[in-house]
Amino acid sequence: MSLLYLLIEMVIKCVVVFGCLMLAVAYMTLFERKLLGHIQIRFGPNRCGPFGLLQPFADGIKAFFKEDLIPGRSDKALFVLAPMISITSAIIIFAVIPFGNEFVLPGTNYVVKLRLADVDIGLLYIFAFASIGEYGIILGGWSSGNKYGLIGSLRAAAQMISYEVALGLSIIGVILLSQSLRLTEIVHLQAGGFWNWNVWYQPMAFLLYIVCGLAEINRTPFDMPEAEAELACGFNIEYSSMKFALFFMAEYAHMITMGAVAVTLFWGGWQPPLPSLAFVPGVVWFVGKLFVFLFFFIWQRGTFPRLRYDQIMAFGWKVLLPLTLINLIITALVEAFKG
Amino acid sequence: MIVPLIKGLWLTLTKCFSKPITVQYPEEKIPPAPRWRGYQFFEADEQGRTKCVGCGLCMVVCPSQCITVETAEDEQGRRYPSRYEIDTTRCIFCGYCEEACPVNAIFMGQGYEWVGRKREAIFLDTERLLEQKRFNPSR
Numbered sequence: 001m002s003l004l005y006l007l008i009e010m011v012i013k014c015v016v017v018f019g020c021l022m023l024a025v026a027y028m029t030l031f032e033r034k035l036l037g038h039i040q041i042r043f044g045p046n047r048c049g050p051f052g053l054l055q056p057f058a059d060g061i062k063a064f065f066k067e068d069l070i071p072g073r074s075d076k077a078l079f080v081l082a083p084m085i086s087i088t089s090a091i092i093i094f095a096v097i098p099f100g101n102e103f104v105l106p107g108t109n110y111v112v113k114l115r116l117a118d119v120d121i122g123l124l125y126i127f128a129f130a131s132i133g134e135y136g137i138i139l140g141g142w143s144s145g146n147k148y149g150l151i152g153s154l155r156a157a158a159q160m161i162s163y164e165v166a167l168g169l170s171i172i173g174v175i176l177l178s179q180s181l182r183l184t185e186i187v188h189l190q191a192g193g194f195w196n197w198n199v200w201y202q203p204m205a206f207l208l209y210i211v212c213g214l215a216e217i218n219r220t221p222f223d224m225p226e227a228e229a230e231l232a233c234g235f236n237i238e239y240s241s242m243k244f245a246l247f248f249m250a251e252y253a254h255m256i257t258m259g260a261v262a263v264t265l266f267w268g269g270w271q272p273p274l275p276s277l278a279f280v281p282g283v284v285w286f287v288g289k290l291f292v293f294l295f296f297f298i299w300q301r302g303t304f305p306r307l308r309y310d311q312i313m314a315f316g317w318k319v320l321l322p323l324t325l326i327n328l329i330i331t332a333l334v335e336a337f338k339g
Numbered sequence: 340m341i342v343p344l345i346k347g348l349w350l351t352l353t354k355c356f357s358k359p360i361t362v363q364y365p366e367e368k369i370p371p372a373p374r375w376r377g378y379q380f381f382e383a384d385e386q387g388r389t390k391c392v393g394c395g396l397c398m399v400v401c402p403s404q405c406i407t408v409e410t411a412e413d414e415q416g417r418r419y420p421s422r423y424e425i426d427t428t429r430c431i432f433c434g435y436c437e438e439a440c441p442v443n444a445i446f447m448g449q450g451y452e453w454v455g456r457k458r459e460a461i462f463l464d465t466e467r468l469l470e471q472k473r474f475n476p477s478r
Contacts, residue, residue, distance in 0.1 A: 038354075038355045041360050041361075043359050299355070302355075303350075304347065
């Protein structure tokens with residue numbers, strides 16, 4: 001009987017998380033357009049519904065009814081597979097994100113844990129699937145048989161290799177502090193007020209994580225694979241209709257997961273900033289902190305211009321990698337001397 | 340290296356919370372300049388008829404040859420345009436018709452919104468030129 005309850009609980013949680021994530025992705029696109037508009041002293045979309053709130057659905061319906069083209073000289077199987085890889089790996093990361101603590105279902109003694117899976121190698125899982133997401137981009141650009149697409153995917157591959165290293169090294173400091181790869185444990189160790197958050201113990205790692213994360217999700221200062229000006233959208237140049245929409249959704253879902261991982265690792269996950277604020281549900285704190293990150297991701301997109309390709313490579317290998325290594329060594333030494 | 344980045348972020352943040360300068364076109368419109376040359380209109384006399392006497396000077400002076408005038412005479416011997424048509428798709432809004440008119444019948448108006456599903460539907464004839472007067476109250 002308890003197995004049945006567990007099954008029902010899992011199904012409900014999966015549906016709710018998936019639905020919320022998709023809704024968040026849809027409204028992320030609107031939020032980004034609105035915020036970029038206001039940064040450029042415009043309004044952004046405001047014609048579909050009040051304040052343009054129905055714009056994501058209008059975009060989705062439009063994408064569905066567009067012609068679905070597969071170029072004749074493309075590798076058809078990979079061409080179809082690439083967007084699926086992208087969106088799947090972006091969504092699947094959310095399975096291990098703890099977005100709240102556990103609570104007892106009212107009227108029963110049934111404990112509901114607000115996370116889909118509590119894997120003990122959660123961080124490894126996240127970074128494994130984050131890298132698989134890049135395969136979607138690489139295969140998509142390569143299989144479309146377009147020279148711009150090919151250059152875009154080559155850049156994506158190079159960028160992935162150079163920034164994945166720094167990204168992985170930047171969070172090892174956090175792992176050293178918490179002695180665990182389990183995300184719930186990392187969050188539990190940051191309980192008791194904002195001064196216990198990892199961001200104060202690992203400020204350098206936090207900054208490096210944000211920079212590398214932006215590069216990892218191909219966000220604007222590092223959006224080499226789809227540099228509009230020179231590559232005419234890069235890897236997704238041949239994609240249309242829902243395949244393009246899948247790439248688009250994957251990009252935003254990936255951005256949300258990057259923010260969620262940053263919240264979990266550095267900003268204390270669902271923990272309230274002050275112990276006296278614990279009466280507010282943890283999910284609210286989690287979403288609030290996540291929103292701060294998403295705001296920053298869009299805000300910096302509206303501010304910084306795209307870097308040149310060789311600058312990105314030089315920055316990744318000559319600046320970020322040494323900094324993360326130094327940070328790692330210092331953290332390790334401090335931990336060792338503390339005993 | 341870091342300070343300019345933060346300066347840039349601060350600039351965009353302040354702009355983000357300033358009021359957008361966009362004009363929401365169909366709801367709010369920027370009025371055209373006083374000497375704006377928009378779609379033409381006819382000045383009417385006391386009986387509400389057009390002041391045009393059908394001399395055809397506008398037809399002659401029009402560089403894009405978009406005006407067609409056919410003249411007739413009524414019972415009192417007054418000449419009037421039996422057919423006056425401006426092909427608005429060809430008009431270049433030079434204002435020569437207004438300058439050429441000896442009886443101050445045709446003027447360049449303020450109107451600039453002129454859309455239709457067929458070309459014939461947006462041609463200006465005598466009735467529609469007289470109707471256009473209400474969009475130009477100042478003249």
